[in-house]
Amino acid sequence: MSEQLLLSVRDLCKWFELRKGLFGKAGYVKAVDEVSFDLKKGDAVSLVGESGSGKTTLGKTILRLYKPTKGTIIFEGRDITDLKARQLLEYRRETGLVQQDPYGALPPFMSIKRVLEDPLAIHKVPKSERIDRIYKALEEVKLTPVEDFIGKYPHMLSGGQQQRLVIARAIILNPKLIVADEPVSMLDASVRIEILTLLKELQNKYGLSVIYITHDLSTTRYFSEWIYIMYAGKIVEKALTKTLLDNPLHPYSQVLLNIIPDPDAENRLKIKDVPPGEPPSLVNPPKGCRFHPRCVYIKNGICNEKEPREVEVEKDHFVRCWLYD
Amino acid sequence: MVKPLLEVKNLRTYFKTRKGIVKAVDNVSFSVKKGETIAVIGESGCGKSSLAKSIIRLLPRNICTYEGEILLENEDLMKLEEKEMNEVRWAKISMVSQAALNSLNPVIKVGQQVAEPLIIHEGVDKKTALERARKALSMVGIPETFAERYPFELSGGMKQRAIIAMALITDPDLIILDEPTSALDVLTQASIMNMLKIIKGKMTKTFMFITHDIAVSSELADKVAVMYAGQIVELTNAENFYKAPLHPYSIKLMASVPTLRTDKKLDFIPGTPPSLIDPPKGCRFAERCPWRFEKCEKEPPSFLVKGDSIVKCWLFESKGSR
Numbered sequence: 001m002s003e004q005l006l007l008s009v010r011d012l013c014k015w016f017e018l019r020k021g022l023f024g025k026a027g028y029v030k031a032v033d034e035v036s037f038d039l040k041k042g043d044a045v046s047l048v049g050e051s052g053s054g055k056t057t058l059g060k061t062i063l064r065l066y067k068p069t070k071g072t073i074i075f076e077g078r079d080i081t082d083l084k085a086r087q088l089l090e091y092r093r094e095t096g097l098v099q100q101d102p103y104g105a106l107p108p109f110m111s112i113k114r115v116l117e118d119p120l121a122i123h124k125v126p127k128s129e130r131i132d133r134i135y136k137a138l139e140e141v142k143l144t145p146v147e148d149f150i151g152k153y154p155h156m157l158s159g160g161q162q163q164r165l166v167i168a169r170a171i172i173l174n175p176k177l178i179v180a181d182e183p184v185s186m187l188d189a190s191v192r193i194e195i196l197t198l199l200k201e202l203q204n205k206y207g208l209s210v211i212y213i214t215h216d217l218s219t220t221r222y223f224s225e226w227i228y229i230m231y232a233g234k235i236v237e238k239a240l241t242k243t244l245l246d247n248p249l250h251p252y253s254q255v256l257l258n259i260i261p262d263p264d265a266e267n268r269l270k271i272k273d274v275p276p277g278e279p280p281s282l283v284n285p286p287k288g289c290r291f292h293p294r295c296v297y298i299k300n301g302i303c304n305e306k307e308p309r310e311v312e313v314e315k316d317h318f319v320r321c322w323l324y325d
Numbered sequence: 326m327v328k329p330l331l332e333v334k335n336l337r338t339y340f341k342t343r344k345g346i347v348k349a350v351d352n353v354s355f356s357v358k359k360g361e362t363i364a365v366i367g368e369s370g371c372g373k374s375s376l377a378k379s380i381i382r383l384l385p386r387n388i389c390t391y392e393g394e395i396l397l398e399n400e401d402l403m404k405l406e407e408k409e410m411n412e413v414r415w416a417k418i419s420m421v422s423q424a425a426l427n428s429l430n431p432v433i434k435v436g437q438q439v440a441e442p443l444i445i446h447e448g449v450d451k452k453t454a455l456e457r458a459r460k461a462l463s464m465v466g467i468p469e470t471f472a473e474r475y476p477f478e479l480s481g482g483m484k485q486r487a488i489i490a491m492a493l494i495t496d497p498d499l500i501i502l503d504e505p506t507s508a509l510d511v512l513t514q515a516s517i518m519n520m521l522k523i524i525k526g527k528m529t530k531t532f533m534f535i536t537h538d539i540a541v542s543s544e545l546a547d548k549v550a551v552m553y554a555g556q557i558v559e560l561t562n563a564e565n566f567y568k569a570p571l572h573p574y575s576i577k578l579m580a581s582v583p584t585l586r587t588d589k590k591l592d593f594i595p596g597t598p599p600s601l602i603d604p605p606k607g608c609r610f611a612e613r614c615p616w617r618f619e620k621c622e623k624e625p626p627s628f629l630v631k632g633d634s635i636v637k638c639w640l641f642e643s644k645g646s647r
Contacts, residue, residue, distance in 0.1 A: 050510040158597050188368040189537060190581045194593040215511060218540070218583040222591055245585065259515035261540040262584045265563040268362075268545055271523070274516040278480055 006176060006209045007039040007062070012071035014054075014061045018283065029282045031057040033233040034071070036310075041176070044203055044210040046220040046241070048256070049230035052279055055213045058230070059179040062211065063095050064088060076176070093123050096170030098199075100182040102162035106154040112138070112165060113150045116172055123173060137168040141198060160191035164198065171202060178203075181213045196223050217260050221245060229253045232280050232290040238318040249319045251295045289322065297323055328399075329356035330531050331380070331499055336393035338372075338379045345602040346389060349375035351555040353393075357548065359498070360529040364546035364563075366539055366578075370598060372555040373535045374423065377501045380533070381418050382410050397499065415446045419492040420501040426484050426508055429476040436462070436472025439491045446495055461490040466520055482513035486520070493524065503535045518544045539582050543567050551575045554598050554609040561634035571636045573614045608639065616640060 012035045020026035031054045039045055047055045060066050062073060064080060072081045080091050099105035106115060116134045125133065138146045141164040154162055163183060170178055180199060184192040200223060203210050212224055220227050220241055227244045229237040229252065237250040248254045255275055261267050275294040280286050286293055292303040299322055308320045338350040349372045357363045365373045378384055380395055382402065395402040397417060402410065419442070422428065429438055440458035443449040449457070459469040465486040467479075476484060485505065492500050502521075506514040522545065524530055536542045542549065549566040551559040551574065559572040570579050580592035596613040599605050605612065611621040620639050629641040 050512060160597075189539065190368060190578060190594040192593075193581045193583070193591045194595075197591075197593070217511075218585045221585065221588070222583055256511065257585065259511060260585050261544055262586050263539045263543045263567045263579065263582055265543060265546075265567045267543045268522065268547070268563065271519050272515050274512060274519060278482070 004041050005038055006041045006076060008074040009038075009062065010036050010072045010074075012036070012058070012061060012073065013069045014057050014066055015069045027283050028069075030233050030285065031282060032061060033285075035233075035235050036071075037228060037235065037238060039177075039209055039211070041209055042203070042207040043226065044200075044212055044224040045226040045228060046224040047211060047213045047228050047230060048215065048217055048220060050215060050279060052282070053230040054233040054282070055230050056181055059097075059181055059211055059213050062177075063097055063179055064091060065097075089123070093173045094176050096173070096175040096178045098163075098166050098170050098178060098180040098183045101186055102159060102166045103154060105166050106162060108154055110153070111150070112143075112152055112154075115154070115165060116169055119169060119173055133172060137172040140171065140202065141165070141168040143168065159187050160194060163187060163191075163195050167195075167198065167202070171206075171208075174206070175208070177209045177211070179211045179213065182215070183212075184219070185214070185216065192219070193222075199223070217245075217256055218262075229256065232285055233282055234290060234320065236291065236320045240316055243314075243317055247317075249313060249317070249324060250291075250321050251297055251323075252291050289320075299323075327358045329396075330359040330361075330398060331533075332356040332394070332396040333380065334394040334396070336376070336379060336395065337390050338375055338384070338388065339390035340375075340385070341387045341389040342602075347601045348555050348604065349601060350379055351601075351604070353552075353555075353557050355550055355557060355560055357499075357531055357533065359531055360525075361547045362525060362532040362534055362545045363548045363550060364542040365533065365535045365550045365552060366537070366542050367552035368537060368578075368598065370601070371552045372601070373552050374503055376552070377420065377503050377533065377535055380499075381414060381420050381501060383414075383420070412446070415442045415495050415497060417497050418499045418501065419495065419497040421485075421488050421492050421503065421505050423504045423507070426481055426488075429484055429487065431476050433475075434472065435474055435476060435479065435487050438476075439472070439487060439494060442491060442495050457494060458490070461494045462487065464493070464524075465490045466516070480513075482509055482517065485509060485513075485517060489517070489520070493528075493530075499531050499533065501533045501535070504537070505534075506541065507536070507538070514541070521545060539579065540584075551578070554604055555601050556609065556637065558610065558637045559634065561636075565632070565634055571631060571634055571641070572610075572638050573616050573640070574610045577613075577615075608637075 012032060014032040015028035015030050017028055018026040035058060049055045061068050068081055072079055083091055116137055117130055120130045135146050143149045143164050184195050202208060224241055227241050228235045231252050237253045248257050259272050277294045280290055288304045288306055289308050292298050302322050308322050308325060310318050310320050311325050312318050313324050334354050336350055336353045340347045340349055353376060367373045436455055436458045439461055440454035443454040459472050462472055463469050467483055467486050506517050534545050546563045548562055550557045553574050559575050570576050577594045583591060594613055599609055607622040607624055608626050611617045626637045626639045628635050628637055631641050
């Protein structure tokens with residue numbers, strides 16, 4: 001099994017320092033706090049959580065766009081936690097990022113050709129090869145006929161086409177890992193599935209591993225093998241997609257699943273159970289389980305005192321909750 | 326037979342731009358009864374926000390055509406002078422707009438902002454208005470003491486609630502909700518939808534709920550209008566629509582909605598919506614429609630009735646064979 005492992009993250013923390021005045025430290029925003037997981041080659045995992053739960057920070061830390069505060073990231077057996085300049089550049093070649101806002105992610109003054117040539121130039125791909133690879137990448141994301149697109153600028157493309165271009169840029173160096181950060185949340189419903197289908201195709205064709213960051217549980221069913229639920233900087237539940245959707249264990253996962261509507265005229269007659277309050281501050285997270293102030297199953301003296309461990313309730317189903325420990 | 330509260334007939338709103346005339350709302354007709362919620366569904370750029378703004382008449386300056394009838398309790402708003410329309414706004418129709426989160430003034434206390442429509446539109450004195458603002462805030466689930474806070478002290482969900490309180494405070498007949506929860510997290514969205522359902526039930530309010538999210542629209546809708554390229558292509562009741570939409574565009578759109586509880590084969594609509602400057606001569610969806618036939622590209626379909634539904638599609642001309 002171990003040779004199939006692509007990424008292994010252990011106790012990863014990313015804390016952002018808060019400053020008080022010029023010199024004093026006021027504390028840390030613990031955006032990602034002691035996160036551990038493994039990702040196999042060719043698997044897609046959905047990282048689900050609300051805004052501010054730390055899912056984007058986790059994605060960027062894994063790509064080493066942020067320097068981790070603590071913990072280790074092992075990529076194909078190599079420790080990449082503390083990589084410096086040259087080696088980091090090599091790591092970048094193996095990874096790609098698909099951002100949320102495609103227009104914001106594309107330089108408006110660069111033609112499509114230049115957008116795609118840039119990464120090739122940075123990674124010293126010989127000039128003679130470049131144009132072939134640009135053509136191939138554009139065909140891969142179905143921006144065809146390529147001749148029609150290659151000279152265009154980002155603003156001339158529709159939102160869906162822009163996102164395809166961002167994907168083309170992410171895959172042009174043949175990476176092994178893609179982090180897709182809410183790749184479809186800014187797109188229209190009819191285009192969303194098109195982009196997700198494309199990502200899925202590329203994943204299967206090249207054995208890519210994908211970390212799909214989203215707040216929308218309903219798309220995960222069709223897209224990923226695994227779901228990780230994040231709450232206030234921690235992963236609270238990890239399971240295979242089907243298992244998690246059929247049998248969510250953590251009270252927060254249950255809430256998330258309950259409140260997402262499917263189109264049904266019955267919905268208007270029902271009032272849903274929504275936990276009171278809001279996600280906690282990441283500067284001073286609550287003692288014990290971070291969800292306890294909003295949890296209906298709270299066990300006083302335990303949940304609000306001690307932090308729950310991660311337990312494997314059934315095979316491949318992990319949860320951090322005192323109800324199961 | 327209950328008379329409709331709002332009746333829109335042949336509404337046209339065109340904008341003048343450098344590239345030509347944009348037909349954002351092109352011959353739209355529908356009606357809503359008191360206490361009913363109509364959901365207007367469509368993709369970005371289909372004209373749903375323009376439709377809302379046309380009804381409350383908050384239009385940009387580059388407007389070149391604005392015609393048709395907008396009957397609110399049999400009074401044609403189209404015929405009103407700007408000054409008279411100002412009296413209708415907020416007193417009879419209010420609106421929660423899309424970028425509502427950022428539409429609060431950062432330097433004025435929340436309570437005062439919520440009270441403002443009362444002072445301006447109803448001439449209530451400041452003290453009473455503030456008192457009523459506190460009540461309105463607690464009705465939408467914000468503690469009364471928050472009236473003394475500034476917008477930055479409120480979370481996104483609370484700001485949205487405050488805006489909804491502002492839309493409710495003058496007790497208007499019609500409330501237009503333009504993507505009220507699109508910028509919010511799923512949990513916040515669910516609690517705001519809960520609140521709107523309670524308000525709808527308790528106060529028999531009439532909502533016009535504009536959204537691109539079909540799943541969320543089903544949380545509130547009694548009636549559904551699907552818009553495509555500036556026109557309503559299907560108008561039907563919620564029971565029919567979410568079970569089995571009729572118009573090819575509605576069918577395809579519904580097929581692209583991922584569902585959490587059931588496995589279904591997802592589909593998407595290839596191509597892009599047509600330009601609103603020079604829309605196709607025939608049916609506007611024909612180019613992307615898998616069931617199109619000759620007539621579709623030549624002649625624009627008229628509204629055809631099938632059961633309780635009105636569909637703008639030639640397929641339903643001969644007893645709806647497809």
